[in-house]
Amino acid sequence: MKKQWWHGKCAYQIYPKSFCDSNGDGIGDLQGIISKLDYLKDLGADILWLSPIYVSPLADQGYDIADYYNIDPRFGTLADMDELIAEAKKRDMDIVMDLVVNHCSDEHEWFRKACEDPDGQYGKYFYIEDMKDGKGPCNWRSYFGGPVWEPLPGHPDKCYLHVFHKKQPDLNWENPKLREEIYTMIRWWLDRGLAGFRIDAILNIKKVLPFKDYPVDREDGLSSVHNMLHEAKGVGDFLGEMRDRAFAPYDAFTVGEVFDEKEEDLPAFIGDGGYFSSMFDFAETVFGSSENGWQDAGGITPDQYRDCVFATQKKVDQIGFISNIIENHDEPRGVSRYIPEGDACPASKKMLATVYFLVKGLPWIYQGQELGMENVHFSSIEEVDDISSIDNYRVAIEAGATPEEALDAVRRFSRDNARTPFQWTAGENAGFTTGTPWLRVNPNYTEINQADEAKDPDSVLHYYRRLTRLRKDPAYAETLVWGGFTPWLQDRPGVMAYLRTSEKQTILVMANYQREPQVLPLPENSGYKVLLNNYSSVKETPEGLALEGYQAVVLELEK
Ligand code: GLC
Ligand code: CA
Secondary structure, X not given: OOOOOOOOOOEEEEOHHHOOOOOOOOOOXXXXXXXXXXXXXXXXXXXXXXXXXXXXXXXXXXXXXXXXXXXXXXXXXXXHHHHHXXXXXXXXXXEEEEEOOOEOOOXXXXXXXXXXXXXXXXXXXXXXXXXEOOEOXXXXXXXXXXXXXXXXXXXXXXXXEOOOOOOOOEEOOOOHHHHHHHHHHHHHHHHOOOOEEEEOOHHHHOOOOOOOXXXXXXXXXXXXXXXXXXXXXXXXXXXXXXHHXXXXXXXXXXXXXXXXXXXXXXXXXXXXXXXXXXXXOOHHHHOOOOOOOHHHOOOOXXXXXXXXXXXXXXXXXXXXXXXXXXXXXXXXXXXXXXXXXXXXXXXXXXXXXXXXXXXXXXXXXXXXXXXXXXXXXXXXXXXXXXXXXXXXXHHHHHOOOOHHHHHHHHHHXXXXXXXXXXXXXXXXXXXXXXXXXXXXXXXXXXXXXXXXXXXXXXXXXXXXXXXXXXXXXXXXXXXXXXXXXXXXXXXXXXXXXXXXXXXXXXXXXXXXXXXXXXXEOOOOOOEEEEEEEOOOOOEEEOXXXXXOOOOEEEEEEEO
């Protein structure tokens, strides 16, 4: 694996709508982000990914783009964006935007023109088909519920494809003209000084054609779009072309949102010269998920979590650099999902931070994670904004769940858990806005907020600062960034431990992933130096280290 400029960095995801509101309209914005750059720099964030801020009706919170060449006025202006890129550069930080090109918005000019003239140039930018008996040409179910076909406005005999929401018509990647438009747009942004992109839902760009039905898998008579995706071949041709035409000339950093990749495809995706620089590890994210919906999805135990992470480490090994997360804007908060119920506390949050951050790959922090922000306890479905949560609620009810059970599933999995405003202070609206926040602030902001944690040297926030500093410390970076990965005590329940090794040194990351204390052995004859500890000390016994509940230590082993 060739070393890359970004390997030793730390990445951070901003969900702009919920990060910081500079003008009191209740919506976070670019000037808000600029005002917090020093905070992010101090945390140790180097690469900042912004969820979409392009012009959009925000039907799916900006993942429905109406103009790829401009900023939505709610977030700011192009001048603000240029300022953000420049201010970031001054601090040696890089800005990465979201690239949403499986679909655009139904309010995009291309789609409006396609509706005016479905047989014209822009009609070919989409998948537009004739309806038969009031139905589209196949039975796929969209990710957000209902059929993927919707009548084309103004043409009741025709319909268009949308694998996500009906306000997100799919772009036709088979059309070389469309692909050319996309590459031109990507280069336009890179010319503005952007470092690269996070690439949204990208495997969906390849469809199995001609359209056909797949086995019905729910009572709605439809079939999950996953069934089609499993069969689709040839996405690599598009991805390789996009890399060559748009990313490679700029040495852009790209991270793919890739689910369900086949193991043999890994080298093509993230090996040297692969389609992307990196892609996210979703092994633990999707663990326990069910095709039936959230009401049937299970939790994940500490041992299962460890096994998912280790399986990815083994699979990726020397091939490339995976991107490690515990949450993002589509998932519940990591501390609410990966820490057993009732046990989320500063110690366990720091432990989780330690174990996911120091495995091999690029560590990502999602906004608020560094404070230990938690899921919200919604008291009714009316408090939920997210379209996918509302759909999953309906699916649960239709599958026979009671309203309380359906709400419970939403509490566990809702994307709004991660989308509540960033908790800056213990003051009104958590200091996020002087107006009315677009989404209710998590009521726990009086205990969990940035201002208080900044003052407390033992806070989760300060612990994250120590983690980023440790990974970047020239004395350890060779090992923690590029070194090998070997599981330690892998078969012991309630433990997550591993060795990172280079010619220079061996570092042991060892966590007691349970409430009860336990004694864990060190590799034979090892003296050690403590590099990081989420408790103030560590007890030694002849059998090994006696770790407190959720204690995690990072040790440099003496040879
Ligand atoms: C990705 C995004 C998600 C969005 C979807 C459709 O999964 O992360 O937020 O709803 O794509 O663009
Ligand atoms: Ca605002």
